[in-house]
Every structure is written in C-alpha cells, then in structure tokens.
Amino acid sequence: MAIKTILIVEDDRFIGEMYVRSLKKAGYTVDWMIDGNDGLIAARNKQYDLLLLDVMLPERRGTEILEALRGTEDLIPHSKVIVLTNFEQDEESRMAMEARADAYLIKAEITPSKLLSVIEQLG
Amino acid sequence: MKPLNVKPQLVKDFWPRFKRGAVILIIFLQLLILIAVAALLTTSGFFRDNPIGSLATLVAQSILGVVASLIIYRFIARPVKYLLAALVHVAGEPTNIAPPNPNEKMFEKSGFKPVLQAIYQLASDVKDPVEEGQGTPAQNGEIAKKPEETEESRALLSTAIDQAICGFVIMDQERKVIYASKATPVKVDTDGIQSLDLIFNENDTLESWWDECEASAVHAEKTWPRIPSKLPNEEDRRFFDVIASYNKGTKSEMVITLIDRTLLYEVGEEELDFIAFAAHELRGPITVIRGYIDVLSDELSDVLQEDQKELFRRLNVSATRLSGYINNILNTSRYDRRHLRMHLNETTVTAVYDTIRDDMDLRASSQNRALSVAVPDGLPTIAADTASLGEVFSNLIDNAIKYSNEGGVINVTAASKGDTVEISVVDHGIGMPSSVVSNLFQKFYRSHRSRETVAGTGIGLYISKAIVESHGGTISVRSEDGHGSTFTVSLPTYKMVADKLKAGNNGNEALISNDGSWIKNHTMYRG
Numbered sequence: 001m002a003i004k005t006i007l008i009v010e011d012d013r014f015i016g017e018m019y020v021r022s023l024k025k026a027g028y029t030v031d032w033m034i035d036g037n038d039g040l041i042a043a044r045n046k047q048y049d050l051l052l053l054d055v056m057l058p059e060r061r062g063t064e065i066l067e068a069l070r071g072t073e074d075l076i077p078h079s080k081v082i083v084l085t086n087f088e089q090d091e092e093s094r095m096a097m098e099a100r101a102d103a104y105l106i107k108a109e110i111t112p113s114k115l116l117s118v119i120e121q122l123g
Numbered sequence: 124m125k126p127l128n129v130k131p132q133l134v135k136d137f138w139p140r141f142k143r144g145a146v147i148l149i150i151f152l153q154l155l156i157l158i159a160v161a162a163l164l165t166t167s168g169f170f171r172d173n174p175i176g177s178l179a180t181l182v183a184q185s186i187l188g189v190v191a192s193l194i195i196y197r198f199i200a201r202p203v204k205y206l207l208a209a210l211v212h213v214a215g216e217p218t219n220i221a222p223p224n225p226n227e228k229m230f231e232k233s234g235f236k237p238v239l240q241a242i243y244q245l246a247s248d249v250k251d252p253v254e255e256g257q258g259t260p261a262q263n264g265e266i267a268k269k270p271e272e273t274e275e276s277r278a279l280l281s282t283a284i285d286q287a288i289c290g291f292v293i294m295d296q297e298r299k300v301i302y303a304s305k306a307t308p309v310k311v312d313t314d315g316i317q318s319l320d321l322i323f324n325e326n327d328t329l330e331s332w333w334d335e336c337e338a339s340a341v342h343a344e345k346t347w348p349r350i351p352s353k354l355p356n357e358e359d360r361r362f363f364d365v366i367a368s369y370n371k372g373t374k375s376e377m378v379i380t381l382i383d384r385t386l387l388y389e390v391g392e393e394e395l396d397f398i399a400f401a402a403h404e405l406r407g408p409i410t411v412i413r414g415y416i417d418v419l420s421d422e423l424s425d426v427l428q429e430d431q432k433e434l435f436r437r438l439n440v441s442a443t444r445l446s447g448y449i450n451n452i453l454n455t456s457r458y459d460r461r462h463l464r465m466h467l468n469e470t471t472v473t474a475v476y477d478t479i480r481d482d483m484d485l486r487a488s489s490q491n492r493a494l495s496v497a498v499p500d501g502l503p504t505i506a507a508d509t510a511s512l513g514e515v516f517s518n519l520i521d522n523a524i525k526y527s528n529e530g531g532v533i534n535v536t537a538a539s540k541g542d543t544v545e546i547s548v549v550d551h552g553i554g555m556p557s558s559v560v561s562n563l564f565q566k567f568y569r570s571h572r573s574r575e576t577v578a579g580t581g582i583g584l585y586i587s588k589a590i591v592e593s594h595g596g597t598i599s600v601r602s603e604d605g606h607g608s609t610f611t612v613s614l615p616t617y618k619m620v621a622d623k624l625k626a627g628n629n630g631n632e633a634l635i636s637n638d639g640s641w642i643k644n645h646t647m648y649r650g
Binding site for chain 2: 012014015018021022086087088106107108109111112113
C-alpha cells in the first residue's frame with residue numbers, strides 16, 4: 001500500500017514547517033498538529049497512511065498518543081508510524097515505542113530527503 | 124655436585140641447577156655401577172666363559188638402572204618443581220609459569236594441596252598483616268594468646284567494621300561472599316546466596332580480573348574508582364571506590380574494601396546530566412540547520428552557481444560533523460554512566476556504510492581528500508547497531524582526513540578473517556610515533572603535536588573503542604611516523620555472536636527473537 005496521507009504531530013514550528021514543505025513538495029497530502037491532544041483527535045478521526053510523531057509535545061506526549069492508538073487495541077491497523085525525537089528515551093519506553101512504531105529516528109540525523117527515502121521504503 | 128653450597132640469586136634459578144645436577148648424578152652413578160659389575164664379571168671369569176651373556180647382562184643392567192633412576196627422579200622432581208613454582212610467585216619473581224592451583228585434583232590426590240596452601244597462606248600473612256584479624260581461627264589463636272580476649276575482641280571488631288563507612292567483603296575460592304559488612308551493597312538471590320550489588324564497567328569487571336589473577340598471579344591488588352550500585356534514575360544510587368586484594372589459594376581469596384564516595388561523585392553525575400541535556404538541546408537547532416540546508420540546496424539547485432553550490436556543500440558537511448560531535452558527547456556520557464546500550468541487528472558492513480556513504484563522500488571531497496571504499500560482496504553478516512557503528516566509521520574517516528595531507532588518499536577496506544570481519548581505515552598521512560599510539564584510545568587524550576596543530580576533544584577514539592567493544596569486537600592501530608596510520612575494527616560475525624549467546628545458557632536465548640534478526644538486550648552479551 002502506497003503512502004499518500006500523512007499526519008505530523010510536531011510542536012517546533014521550524015521543524016514542522018520543514019517537514020510539511022518537503023513532504024507536500026514530494027506529493028503527499030499532509031496535516032500538521034502542534035499539540036498532543038489535537039494530534040490524537042486527528043489520528044482518531046481520519047485514517048492516515050502514516051503518522052510522524054514527535055515525543056516531547058505539549059498536552060500529550062508522542063508515546064501517550066501511540067499508547068492510546070495502539071495500546072490495548074490497534075485503532076490504526078492500516079497506518080505506519082514513525083517516531084521522531086531528539087531527546088532519546090530511557091530504555092523501557094524506547095523498547096515499547098520500537099515495538100509499536102515502524103521506525104524510531106533521531107531528528108538531528110534525519111534530513112527531509114532522508115525522511116522521504118525512509119517513507120518510500122515503508123510504503 | 125654441591126648445588127646447595129652455591130646460593131642461587133633467584134628461586135627460579137635453582138630449578139635448572141637441580142635438573143642438571145640430578146641428570147649428572149644419575150649418569151655418574153650408572154657408569155659407576157656398570158664399571159663395578161663389569162669388573163666383577165671379569166674377575167669372576169664369567170666374562171671369559173660366556174662373553175655374550177656377560178654383555179647382555181651389562182646392557183640389561185644399564186637399561187633397568189636408567190629406567191629406575193628416571194622413575195625415582197620423576198617422583199622427587201615433580202613436587203620440587205611445583206614447590207619452586209609456588210615460591211617463585213610468592214617471591215614475586217618474573218615468570219611465565221602459571222602458579223600451581225591448590226584446588227587441582229592432582230594435588231588433592233597426592234596430598235600436596237595443604238603444602239601449597241600453607242605456602243600461600245604464610246606469604247599472605249607476611250604481606251598483608253592487616254588481614255590477620257580476618258584470618259583463619261587457627262592463626263587468630265596463635266596471635267592472641269589469651270582465648271577469652273579473642274572472643275571479646277572479635278565481637279568488638281565485627282561491631283566496629285559494621286559501624287565503619289567502608290564496606291568489607293570476603294569471598295572464598297568459589298567466589299561466594301562469605302562475609303559482608305553492613306555498609307556493603309549486597310543482593311541476595313532466591314537461593315539465599317549473597318553477591319555484590321555493583322555495576323562494573325562491562326569490560327572491566329571483578330570477575331574478569333579474578334580470571335586473570337587465577338591464570339597468572341599469587342597476590343594482586345586492583346582499584347576501580349566510581350563504581351555505582353544502581354543505574355541512573357534508580358533510587359538510592361551510591362558510588363564506591365572498590366579496592367580488591369587477591370591471595371591465591373587462601374580461604375579469604377578475595378578481600379574487597381568499598382569506600383563510599385557518593386557525595387563526591389554525585390556532583391560529577393549532575394555534570395554528566397548537564398552534558399546530556401545540553402547535547403540534546405543542541406540537536407534542535409541542528410535539525411533545523413541540516414534540514415533547511417537540505418531543502419534549500421534542493422530548491423535552489425537550478426539557480427545556484429557552481430561555487431555557491433560548493434558553499435552549500437560545506438554548510439552541509441559542517442552541520443553533519445556538528446551532529447556527529449554531539450553524538451560522540453552523548454555516547455560518552457552514556458558510556459561513562461554504564462548506560463550505553465547497543466541494539467544489535469543482523470546486517471552487513473556495506474549496509475552500515477551505506478547509511479553514512481553520502482556524508483563521507485561529501486566530507487572527503489569538500490576537504491580535498493580522495494576516499495576509496497572497497498568493501499567486497501559476500502562478507503559474513505555481523506551483529507551491529509547500525510547508527511553506533513556508523514559513528515565509529517565516520518570518526519575513523521574524520522581522523523584520517525584530519526591527519527592526512529591535502530590531496531591524500533584514504534582507503535576503507537573490509538575482509539573476512541576467521542570468525543570476524545575486519546574493517547580497515549588507512550590514511551597515508553602524518554602518522555604518529557609509538558609513544559602516542561599506546562595512549563590513543565584514552566579519554567581526552569591528545570598528543571602533544573595534535574594539541575598544537577589540530578582541533579579536537581579526544582573522545583572520538585575513546586567512544587569508538589567503547590562502541591566496538593560493546594559489539595564484542597576490538598579496535599587496533601598500526602602507525603608509522605610520517606607515513607600514515609591504519610585503524611582496524613574487528614567484529615565477530617553474526618553467527619558467532621548468535622552461537623555464543625545460545626551456548627551461554629544463562630537466559631540469553633530469549634534475546635534472539637524468532638526471525639533470528641534481533642538481539643535485544645545486548646548488555647547481557649560479553650565477548
């Protein structure tokens with residue numbers, strides 16, 4: 001299944017705009033949410049092909065969004081998830097996240113063009 | 124032969140003398156007996172009547188004599204040899220013979236065990252008078268002449284030791300804790316067996332040092348500074364300087380003193396926290412810088428002049444290097460806090476290198492170096508943490524660029540070697556003298572020359588070594604002053620790591636998941 005729609009949850013405007021810009025340019029349909037609550041609501045309302053989740057977010061952390069979506073029951077069975085963070089987590093939460101996400105990436109290491117190639121590989 | 128009149132200078136010098144003397148004595152006595160028998164045969168007329176029989180008698184007599192002498196010699200020489208070997212070690216003379224281990228079956232059978240134990244015990248009494256109080260009851264009896272005082276003083280001693288801030292631990296030859304004072308961090312497992320509750324650095328544990336001692340020492344001492352009892356974020360984390368004293372074959376084979384340095388090292392912990400937070404903080408702006416350079420150089424590629432594109436490439440290279448340095452700092456702070464974990468995955472050298480290939484090509488070309496990478500197809504797979512190993516390669520290539528000349532060639536090669544895969548980074552640059560090579564992997568080490576001429580922090584190779592060793596591999600360097608250096612990373616093949624984990628039989632099997640491609644908690648693996 002090719003990825004067409006993407007939801008980004010990212011509170012840093014510089015970084016969020018950067019992803020939106022390059023993803024839109026590459027032809028994806030992109031929605032962008034700034035805080036964790038809005039992110040969770042958006043993910044529940046619409047089945048995106050891909051979720052790009054930051055971890056440190058206002059209102060609700062990326063880990064909590066993922067827990068709510070894929071904890072007891074997988075509410076987004078057809079979606080891929082990429083967790084993006086600059087602040088690496090302690091071992092347990094990282095393991096938990098790796099188990100539920102399709103990729104776990106360090107933002108500072110992933111330029112937009114690298115992100116595009118990761119998304120292509122996932123799709 | 125009077126070997127005893129000549130005093131040998133070293134204990135070990137006695138052995139060749141003893142051997143030589145014994146052999147000469149055997150030959151001399153055999154000849155003497157031979158001559159006497161021959162004389163007897165001649166004078167009795169037996170030789171004249173039956174020359175062949177006489178000769179046969181002489182030959183048989185010599186053979187029997189030599190065999191008998193050798194058996195007697197062996198019987199006497201063996202204990203002498205072991206006695207001397209033990210004495211050589213006790214006297215601290217240089218030797219490459221392993222000290223005889225009193226617990227070996229052979230010594231138990233022959234009854235030689237108590238002899239060796241006595242030698243080691245006597246030696247440890249002389250060398251470590253402090254330990255007398257903790258010695259065997261028999262010795263305490265001898266030292267304290269009045270038995271009623273011994274009881275009392277023992278109770279006093281034990282109370283005093285429990286009151287001390289230092290911890291004392293005594294471990295026996297089976298490496299079991301037989302005494303631990305109150306201040307010692309010990310954990311008790313479900314069978315009620317006590318063990319030290321300390322987190323040693325993976326490559327430098329008490330166990331590994333004990334193994335070394337067993338192989339090659341009678342007495343040894345070692346200090347480990349700053350050993351934590353818990354992982355960061357765990358409650359009641361304490362830090363100790365750990366001093367161990369090893370005495371082969373004694374009942375208290377390992378005596379360990381722990382000095383609680385929590386107050387001192389906690390400050391350092393806060394600094395490490397600060398470093399980690401600061402490094403993470405720096406990643407935000409770097410994400411933006413690297414990202415926008417990426418976006419802009421793409422969007423502007425049609426408008427930019429060739430020289431402007433080169434400026435963009437330089438921006439890109441610099442931003443990438445910056446994030447590499449931050450990774451080095453973060454990994455070092457993790458490693459120093461015993462928190463560096465590898466997420467091993469079955470992969471290939473090529474796949475790991477591919478993740479950094481573009482950055483490296485750009486880095487080399489923008490600094491006018493020719494980077495030649497020749498990694499053959501079909502190398503065995505390795506168990507690697509791709510991101511960390513990529514950082515090792517980029518650290519080595521960075522160094523090769525730094526310490527080579529403008530226009531120089533850097534070769535990256537890989538080859539299969541037994542159970543390992545070897546990756547080499549070769550520069551033909553300035554090289555270094557052997558005095559520098561020996562310190563190269565130490566934290567913060569910078570040679571005198573590089574301090575003055577090249578910028579750097581001295582953690583790149585330190586953390587590279589830590590990462591490679593956490594993979595169960597080794598890193599080494601050959602260098603010739605003025606002609607360049609070769610850094611070689613040797614990594615065990617995936618098959619070997621997987622086999623080792625399976626054979627380990629200590630619950631590690633679960634670490635390899637069903638599809639065979641993940642080894643999850645690598646800290647369990649010790650190469």
